[in-house]
Amino acid sequence: MNTYGIIAKFDTPVALVHAAEKVRNAGFKDFDCHSPFPIHGMDDAMGLKRSKLGYVIGAMGLTGALFGFGLQTWIHSIAYPMNISGKPFFAYPAYAIITFELMVLFSAFGAVFGMMYFNRIPRFHHPVFYSDKFSRVTSDAFYVSIESSDPKYNAQEVKLFLKQIGGTEIEVLRDEN
Amino acid sequence: MKLDSKTYHYSSKKSTNLILMFAGAALLDIAWFVGFQSKEFYFSYLTSYFFWLSIILGAMFFTFVHHAFSATWSVAIRRVMENTLMLMPVFTILFFPIIAGMEMLFKWLPDHSYWLTHSFEADHLIQHKLPFLNKQFFTQRAVAYFSLWNVIAFYIYFTSTKHDTTGDHNALKSLKNFTMSPMGVLLFASISFAGLDWLMSLDPHWYSTMYGVYTFAGSFLAFLAFLTFTLARLKDQGYLKDIVSEEHFHDLGKYLFAFTVFYCYIAGAQFYFIWYANIPEETIWYLHRWVGSWKTISILLIVGKFVIPFFILVFRGSKRNIRLLQFMSIWILFMHYIDINFIVMPTLHHQNFHFGIYDIASMLGFAAIFIGGFRYIMSRSPLVPVNDPELVHSINHRNH
Numbered sequence: 001m002n003t004y005g006i007i008a009k010f011d012t013p014v015a016l017v018h019a020a021e022k023v024r025n026a027g028f029k030d031f032d033c034h035s036p037f038p039i040h041g042m043d044d045a046m047g048l049k050r051s052k053l054g055y056v057i058g059a060m061g062l063t064g065a066l067f068g069f070g071l072q073t074w075i076h077s078i079a080y081p082m083n084i085s086g087k088p089f090f091a092y093p094a095y096a097i098i099t100f101e102l103m104v105l106f107s108a109f110g111a112v113f114g115m116m117y118f119n120r121i122p123r124f125h126h127p128v129f130y131s132d133k134f135s136r137v138t139s140d141a142f143y144v145s146i147e148s149s150d151p152k153y154n155a156q157e158v159k160l161f162l163k164q165i166g167g168t169e170i171e172v173l174r175d176e177n
Numbered sequence: 178m179k180l181d182s183k184t185y186h187y188s189s190k191k192s193t194n195l196i197l198m199f200a201g202a203a204l205l206d207i208a209w210f211v212g213f214q215s216k217e218f219y220f221s222y223l224t225s226y227f228f229w230l231s232i233i234l235g236a237m238f239f240t241f242v243h244h245a246f247s248a249t250w251s252v253a254i255r256r257v258m259e260n261t262l263m264l265m266p267v268f269t270i271l272f273f274p275i276i277a278g279m280e281m282l283f284k285w286l287p288d289h290s291y292w293l294t295h296s297f298e299a300d301h302l303i304q305h306k307l308p309f310l311n312k313q314f315f316t317q318r319a320v321a322y323f324s325l326w327n328v329i330a331f332y333i334y335f336t337s338t339k340h341d342t343t344g345d346h347n348a349l350k351s352l353k354n355f356t357m358s359p360m361g362v363l364l365f366a367s368i369s370f371a372g373l374d375w376l377m378s379l380d381p382h383w384y385s386t387m388y389g390v391y392t393f394a395g396s397f398l399a400f401l402a403f404l405t406f407t408l409a410r411l412k413d414q415g416y417l418k419d420i421v422s423e424e425h426f427h428d429l430g431k432y433l434f435a436f437t438v439f440y441c442y443i444a445g446a447q448f449y450f451i452w453y454a455n456i457p458e459e460t461i462w463y464l465h466r467w468v469g470s471w472k473t474i475s476i477l478l479i480v481g482k483f484v485i486p487f488f489i490l491v492f493r494g495s496k497r498n499i500r501l502l503q504f505m506s507i508w509i510l511f512m513h514y515i516d517i518n519f520i521v522m523p524t525l526h527h528q529n530f531h532f533g534i535y536d537i538a539s540m541l542g543f544a545a546i547f548i549g550g551f552r553y554i555m556s557r558s559p560l561v562p563v564n565d566p567e568l569v570h571s572i573n574h575r576n577h
Contacts (some may be wrong), residue, residue, distance in 0.1 A: 050493075085455060093452050096445060103260070 002175035004127035005030075005147035006158050007134065008167025013039045015166060016142035020045040022165045023144060030150040034128070034143040056105045056114035062107025068099040130173050149174075178309065185559040187416060187552075187568075194553040198267075201545025208538040209274055216290075219278035220525045221535035225543045226398070227375060228266050228517050231392070234368050235400025236261035236394070237326065241364060244349075244356040248456055250428055252571035253420045256562055257407055259337050260554045261400070262330040267550050269323045271543075275375070276316060284524075285310040285381040302382050303459070310378055318374055322367045329364060337562060344564040368393050376517075379524045383462040387447035394443045398436040399513040402506035405429045407551075409503035411560070419427050420561055424574050430496025432507065437490065441483040465523045470530040474519050482512040514540075 009017045013035060020033050024047045033046060069092075076082070077089040087094070116122070128134050128145055137143050144167060148160050155172060162170050205222070212218025240258045243251050251258075280288040285306065287297045298304065306344060308314075332355060340348035377388045385391070405426070406467025411417050451459045466475050495501050522531065562568060 054493075087455075093449060096449065 003148045003155065004130075004173045004175040005145050005153070006155065006162060006170060006172050007128060007131060007143050007145045007148075008162035008171075009133070009169040010142040010144065010167060013037075013142060016144065017041055017045045019144050019165050019167065023146065026161060027152055028039075028146055028150050030147040030153075032145050032147075034134075034137045034145065036138055036140065036142075051118065053111065053114050053118060057110045060110025060114075061103045061107040065099050065103040067106070068102030069095055072098055127173050127175055131171050133171075145173075165172055185281050185416070185420070185561050187411075187555040187560050187564065189552045189556040191553065191556070194549040194556075197545050197549030198553070199401040201542045201547075201549065204538055204545065205271070205274075205542035208535055208542065212458050212535055214524055215535070218463060218535045218539075219281040220454055220521055221272070221533070221539045222278070223282060224514075224517050224521045224536065226268075226271060227521070228514050228540075229543045229547050231396035231513070231517075232473070233261055233264050233268060233330075234326075234371075234393075234401045235396040235398070236404075237329055237364060238368070238397055239400060239404070241356045241361050244333075245353045245361065247353060247567075249567045250425065250574045251449065252565050252567045253417070253424060253561055253574075254408060254429075254561055254571075255565075256337070256558065257404060257411075257555075258400075259334050260551060260558075261403070263334050263554045264547060264550050265323075265326050265330040267546060269327060271546070272319065272323065276319065279312065279315070281377060283310075283315075283381070286312060289386045306381060310381060315374060318370065322371050324543045325363055325367050329360065338558045340565070341559055341563050346564075346566065348389050349565070358562060359368075365393070368396065376520050379521060380462060382458050385451065385459070385462075387443055387450070391443050391447055394436065394440040395513060395516055398433070398440050399510060401429065401432050401436060402509040402513070405433065405502055405506040406510070409499050412499070416560055420572055422572075422574075423499065424576050425571075426502055427493075427576050428497045428574075430490060430502050433502070433509065434490040434496070437486045437509070441487075444478075457553060465527060466519060469521070469528045471523055471528075474515060474530050474564065478512065478516060478519060482509070482516060487513075 008019075010019050014034055016035060017039060020031075020042065021045075022146075023031050024045065031046075033042060038091065072095040073090065073092075081089045128143070133141070134143060139151075144162065146153065146162070148155075159170055159172075194303060209222070236258045239251075240262060242248070243255055243258065275282065280286050280290075283289065283304050284291055284406060293384065303310075333352065336348050336352055336355075340346075345376070369392060372388055372392025377384065408417070408421055408425070408429070412421060450461065451463060465471065486509060489495050489501070495505075518530075518536075565571075
């Protein structure tokens with residue numbers, strides 16, 4: 001049986017933040033924290049880097065703006081040139097609005113789909129749900145999971161380590177396959 | 178948290194500041210004396226005057242927002258905003274040359290030199306606007322704006338500084354009530370109408386429904402740049418060391434970025450409406466600004482006031498870099514001056530951008546008065562509201 005990793009329960013958000021700091025300081029990379037609500041300071045405690053999503057949105061926004069401007073230039077000056085109240089065919093001030101709107105649209109696509117890519121969703125099942133007690137994480141429990149893919153992973157040591165830092169109800173979880 | 182008000186005191190020689198203010202006033206006086214009969218002086222004076230006044234008006238708006246929303250993050254920097262307000266009485270006095278030179282500035286007055294060769298009565302559009310644009314009502318409106326702005330400045334400043342000594346938290350409640358009251362509406366309306374009166378009416382045939390917001394957008398952006406610059410400067414001099422941190426600058430950077438975009442949005446919208454409609458009375462305003470070197474200035478505004486700040490300030494790293502932010506705030510203030518020059522000056526210099534001796538004199542004069550006065554006011558009270566219960570939260574403010 002493949003193991004997914006080990007989870008341990010903590011009782012309070014503060015305990016979870018401290019646990020995350022200790023796990024990070026112990027040198028683990030593939031670990032995660034689960035809580036019923038977002039906790040301020042958790043990103044720092046887990047040592048997470050800033051999301052790259054902003055750059056994806058920026059690139060998509062620029063693409064959208066160029067696309068919008070190019071599309072209108074092509075339509076109004078090449079494909080279907082039309083005389084509208086005597087203005088020149090390449091009437092670029094008029095393009096600003098569609099350019100802006102397509103920039104917003106592409107940025108929104110970039111934000112939503114980029115977020116889904118980075119968060120690896122949609123995903124219909126996750127090994128942590130093999131634990132029967134884990135469902136309490138949506139109400140009043142706080143969990144740390146250390147995954148077996150971590151280079152420092154060793155089932156016995158991790159179990160002991162999680163116990164040391166105050167985790168309870170420690171469980172070894174099997175993987176999906 | 179209790180802070181000793183002496184620790185946060187800005188020390189500045191009273192005599193130096195007063196000399197600076199008098200030197201500025203003397204320079205303006207000499208320029209006025211020399212250019213008494215010259216239109217150039219009055220237009221230069223109006224440009225510089227509005228540039229510095231807009232910083233105070235922006236400060237007024239920011240103080241209102243701060244108190245009305247009981248903002249926490251800006252408590253540590255709120256005294257700098259309140260200090261800026263207290264320049265209002267000085268700028269009230271400095272408005273007199275504009276009243277005195279009305280005939281030089283405003284074409285809607287029958288005494289304007291343009292009407293020596295043209296018939297005032299035959300100008301239907303101006304005749305139509307006379308109930309609003311006439312000497313008496315114009316002066317009354319100016320009196321109304323300045324009364325309102327002085328009431329706001331004095332009330333906010335003295336309620337806030339009294340709180341430093343008494344520590345009675347009802348002061349904060351009164352400030353909140355004051356800023357939540359219709360005063361906010363009046364402030365907004367007065368900023369808009371001041372823009373209409375003093376800048377838009379320079380070309381009485383022309384009108385733009387976006388103009389009030391345009392004035393506001395420019396003013397607020399200018400004040401944000403001034404605030405960022407001042408705080409960076411104070412930090413350089415060793416003040417506010419453990420009070421104002423990178424986090425506050427990050428937020429100011431966000432504000433600068435947002436209002437760079439807002440300004441562009443308003444200025445752009447104003448242009449598009451007029452460009453689409455293509456009505457001669459409206460398009461002429463932009464046509465005047467698209468000839469000779471004014472065309473260069475117009476392009477400079479688009480690039481310098483929007484494109485460059487946008488692509489620099491969009492990154493998180495540059496908002497947290499105090500040196501870069503300080504440079505950007507000087508840049509934005511410079512572009513704001515160009516913007517006001519672009520609004521005012523083409524009325525006088527139809528063909529080309531012109532920067533003459535009167536522009537330099539009035540710019541230096543106002544700068545001396547503003548900086549001298551501001552330093553003097555800063556030294557009169559602690560640099561942070563020492564008794565504000567939210568101060569500790571503001572100091573520990575973090576961006577997530």
